[in-house]
Amino acid sequence: ARVVVDASGHMPVFVRRPPLGNVAYQAAYGVVGTFTRPPVRSGRLVLMDYRADxxxxxxxxxxxPTFLYAMDLGDGRHFVEETSLAHAPAVPFDLLRNRLHRRLAYYGTAVATVEHEEFCLFPMNMPVPYLDQPVLGYGGAASMVHPASGYQVGAALKYAPTVAQALKAALADPLATPQQIAAAGWGAIWPGGRLRNHRLYLFGLQTLLTFDEVRLQRFFAAFFQLPRRQWSGYLSNTLTMPEIIQAMTGLLISAPMDVRCGLIGSAFQHPGMFVRAVSGLA
Incomplete structure (x- = not known):
């Protein structure tokens, strides 16, 4: 084969990566089913409810810190999920299950029937693969998970046509080697600007890992007060590096003092990562 695409997940079969560092995992336990009382208002979606009363x-x-996702699926069915955004090591499923049922009880409801249980676990900060190898990775195998949100499917769907076009163009050259063809694909997945953004997101993740529940609540309260284009662009990886820095500067100005101290302190605790993130250096 002139091109091999490895889409075998976060621990790929063929794709090579730099050595793993301290891997942070997003973990979640969820239930699709019916409840003694609706866990969320009709037609509503709850995103990242960090309340911990x-x-x-x-x-x-x-x-x-853990948070709730909740969604009304219609016909009396709901989806609820207790999620750890990122933690090293991963938060155990038993703890997440226990917290979910306690949260539901606090809200005056409980699971009546279980249609489906969800167990979700994936790494948030896997190293970007070596971009000069003759095998192309995609999805988790290409470390495409957004380090600050855990989102990946949207990016995989969005970038697929561009990557396909890059491979098609490379394959049109009958003399192109597998390594050259794979390089075209890697360049479409990880262009320079996206790599620089990724380093900023990794620094953001490292900062969030140091926040306790109260500080994390205050951080996200300030984050979602940013203009929608900024916070949605940050989560969907559609901002340029200057736009990310502008958004984070706005957050630093508007956030409570303890959040500011955490953000600034992280730069001093991880100076190498911070310099690489804001300078664009490899």
């Missing part, structure tokens, strides 16, 4: 003070102070 159902936990003890000790759990809130020392335990990993």
């Amino acid at each position: 159902h936990l003890t003070a000790e759990e809130r102070a020392g335990g990993p």
Whole structure:
């Protein structure tokens, strides 16, 4: 074959990566089913509900922050999920299950029937693969997970036509080697601007890993007060590097003092990562 695409997931079969560092994982436990009372208002979607009134003070102070996704699926069915955005090591499923049921009980509801249980676990900060190898990765195998949100499917669908066109153009040259063809694909997945953005997102993830539940709540409260174009562009990876820096500067100005201290302190705790992120250096 002149081109091989490895889409075998986060631990790919053929794609080679630099050595793994401290891997942070997003973990979630969810249920699709019916409930004794609706866990969310009719027709609504709840995104990243970090409220933790159902936990003890000790759990809130020392335990990993987790949040709720909830969705009305219609016909009396709902989806609820307790999620750890990122933690190293991964938050155990048993803890997530326990927190979900306690959260539901606090809201005055409980699972009545289970249609489906979801167990979700994936790495958030896998190294970008070597871009000079003769095999092309895609999806998780190409480390396409957004380090600050965990989103990946949208990017995989969005970039697919561009990558396909790059491969088609490279394959049109009958003398092109597998390595040259793969390089065209890698260049479409990881152009220079996207690589620079990725380093900024990795620094953002490293910062969030140091926040406790209260500081994380305040961070996201300030984050979602940014103009919609900024916060949605950050989560969907559609901003340029200067636009990301502009958004984060706005966040730094508007955020509460403890969040500001956390953001600034992270730069001093991880100076090498910070310099690479803001300078665009490899």
